[in-house]
Amino acid sequence: MKKAIKILGIFMVTFFAAVTIASCSRDDDPANNDFFAGTYRGSVSYNDGSTNTSTNDGSVFVTKIASGTKYNFAFSNDIPALNGIEFEQKGDNSLVMIGSSATSYIRIDNNELKILYLKDGKTWTANCTR
Template identity: 45%
Template sequence: MKKNLSLTALICLIIVAISSVSCSKNDDPADNDLFVGTYKGHISYTDADGKKSADNGSVTVVKAGGEYYFRFSDGIPDLKGVRFKKDGDHTLVNIDLKEGLHFVRIDASSLTILYTKDNKVWTANAKR
């Protein structure tokens, strides 16, 4: 009985956590410490093995603190640990310029990515 009660409490806690972290389409990633949003549109990835692309792909953006995680659909590898600075009221521009070309622009309604790292290229032109 105690195990069932603990399991039920854990499931309820997970449901509350997910519902409080998920963001509406009007939520702006620049204004939230925690942000989860999905952008849909054209995505692509190129590496030494070739190119993958999708006209109706998606990118799920997860922000925790100051770092962003971009989860691509269609078998495209994810981008992790991307950092931004605020550019204006509601736009974020990537500041991670260690190597390669890094252009990521995100706001409440659109996501644009041109990101190169280790001879790999991610692109996205997507909307929410």
């Protein structure tokens, strides 16, 4: 009986820890955290003139790096990453890329990621949610 209670106790603690960790990550807001990591899912694409990759079932793993204003974007489907992109906070919960223009734009908040980024003849796009 003691062994069954011990196993049940371990299971309960493990279950509680897993639920707590999973639920906290979705509540994290990239604009308000010193450290941030989150996965956004939706449509992603990349075109460099010779390679054209596009999917509606892709993902972007976003991390805030040590500087506090720079972010890395790791794409699924063998799309090259965007690293060291600098942001400024707009409003309470949104970040907009510094140097945004009509041809390069990244906006991220707790629930949504939108990317249109052009550099050296290459184009990255994402329209994802979390």
